[in-house]
Amino acid sequence: PFPLITSLVNENAPLDELLQSRTPYDEIVNWLDAEFKDLADQLPLESAIVQTGNYYGRPTKGMALACRARMLLFAASPLFNGNPLYNDIKNSDGVNLFPTSYDPNKWVRAKEATEDLLNLGVYKLYTEINSSTGVIDPFLSFQNLFFTRGDVNKEIIFVRPGGTNYATYASHCSPKGHNNRGNDGYCVTQQLVDAFFTKKGLPISNDPDYKSTEFSTQDIYYTNTSYDLSTRDRTKGLITPGNTFNMYVNREPRFYVTVTYNNLYIPTYENNTEFFDGGADGKNGGWDYPPTGYLNRKKVSPDDSPKTGAFPYRPGIVMRLGEFYLNYAEILNEIDYSANKAKAIEYLNKIRERAGIPLYGNAAGQVEIPKSYKDMQTAIRNERRVELAMEGIRYRDMRRWLIGRDLYDNQPITGMNTLGNATTFYDNSGKHLFLKRIWSDKMYLWPIPQSAMDKNARLIQNYQWSVD
DSSP: OOOOOOSOOOTTSOHHHHOOOOOOHHHHHHHHHHHHHHHHHHSOOOHHHHTSGGGTTOOOHHHHHHHHHHHHHHHHSTTTSSOGGGTTOBOTTSOBSSOOSOOTHHHHHHHHHHHHHHTTSOOOOOOOBOTTTSSBOHHHHHHHTTTSOTTTOTTEEEEEOSOOOHHHHHHHTSOOTTTTOOOOOOOOOHHHHHHSOBTTSOOGGGOTTOOOSSBOSSOEEOSSOOOOOSSTTOOTTEEEOTTOBGGGSSBOHHHHHHEEOTTOEETTTTEEOOOSTTSTTSOTTSSOSOTTSOEEOTTOOTTOBTTTTBOOOOOEEEEEHHHHHHHHHHHHHHHOHHHHHHHHHHHHHHHHHHHTSOOBSSSTTSBOOOOSHHHHHHHHHHHHHHHSTTTTHHHHHHHHTTOHHHHHTTOEEEEOOTTSOTTGGGTTTTOEEEEEOOOOGGGGSOOOOHHHHHHOTTOOOOTTOOOO
C-alpha cells in the first residue's frame, strides 16, 4: 500500500492536501487492474510485428495482460489475501491497509486474467526439434530459450532487448582458472541442486536409483539431444562421462543447463572446473571462488569467453510463457483440486514435456498424478523452483507463499566442501555449512524509509518495522 495519486495536485495546495495516507492494497490492485486492461486494449497484439527492427521490445497487449495476471496472482496469494500478520496495520482513521479476511474469489480473478493472456494465441513454449528423432531436444530447447530473440522466440512476453550487460553476468558465472578471467562469483546452493528432478522426473528422495556418493563408472548418454558440451571432443548426447560424481549423474536436462559443478568440462574454458581448495577455480587463499562449490550456468552461452571477450547477444527476458503456465496450474489447484486436477496436470506436463522428463499420468513410465490438493501444491512449487531457477522469481514466490520462516529460520545453506582438496571436496555430499540466515516475519515487506516517514506523518510503517 502506498499513497495512490490519480490526479494532478496543485503545488500551492495546503500542506494538509499534499500529505496523503497510504491507500489500501485492494484499492490499488483494482485501480491497476483497470489501467492494465485499458492499456491492453490500446497496444498492438502481434509480437512478431513489434519485436523486429527498431520496434523489438516495445509494449504489446500481451505485456500488459501479463503484468495484470502476475499482479492478481500476488493479490490472491497468502501474503496479501487475509494474512493475519497485517490485521492491525491501519491508517490513523482506522482503515485497514491490507485485507483482513481470505477471499477465494481472488483466485478466480487471477484465473480469468491469466486466461486472457493465454488465449491471445500469440505465445508458445520455445522448442528445438532433434533432427535425428523428430522430437523435442530438451537440452537445446531450454538452453537456447535464453539466447533467441523475440522475433523467433515466441515464449518471450516481455523483454529488454538491449542494454543488458551480459558480459558482466557471464563473467560472474564463469570460472577464473587457467587465465580464463572469469569471476567465480555467482553460485547456487546445494538446496537448489537437490531440488532438480532425476532423469525419471522424480524428486531425488523418491528415486531409488539416485546416488549422492561415489563416482560413476560409465559414460551416460541421453537420447533425443544434440547437446555436446560435456567433453573435450564434443560428443553429441554424452551428458556425463565416466568418473562423474554420482550426485550429478542421471539428472534431468534442466539441471545441466542451470548448474556448473566441479569437474565439468566447459568448451570456452578448455578445461574441467576445479572448485576445491588448491584447484584452479578454488579458494586458494583468496575470496573469488564459489563457496558452495557450484556456479550458475543459466543464461550463460556456450560461446561466452571472458578470456577472449566474446559474449554473444541474449535478450533480457522479463516475462516468459513458461512462468504463466505454472501460474495457471497453481491457480487452478488453489480454486479446486478435484475439479481442476486434469487441467492443472495438462499445464504442468507442457513444462515437463519441454524439459524432457516423464509426464504426470497413469501410463507406464509416467509419474503418478498428485493425489491431493497439498500433493499437487508441492508438485507445482517444485516444478516452479527448477523451471524458473535463477530468474529472480523464487524470491517473490517465497514471500507470497509466506514460507520464509520454513526456509530460513536457522536452516543451514549448504554446499560441497570447498575448503577441502580434490578428494575431500566430495566429503559429506553437499552437507557442508555455507551459512545460516535469521528470519523475522517483518522481512516479507521492506520498511518505508524513515526519510519518507519524517516528511509525511500520515504514513503508517509496515509490520514490525516501527521504532519505539
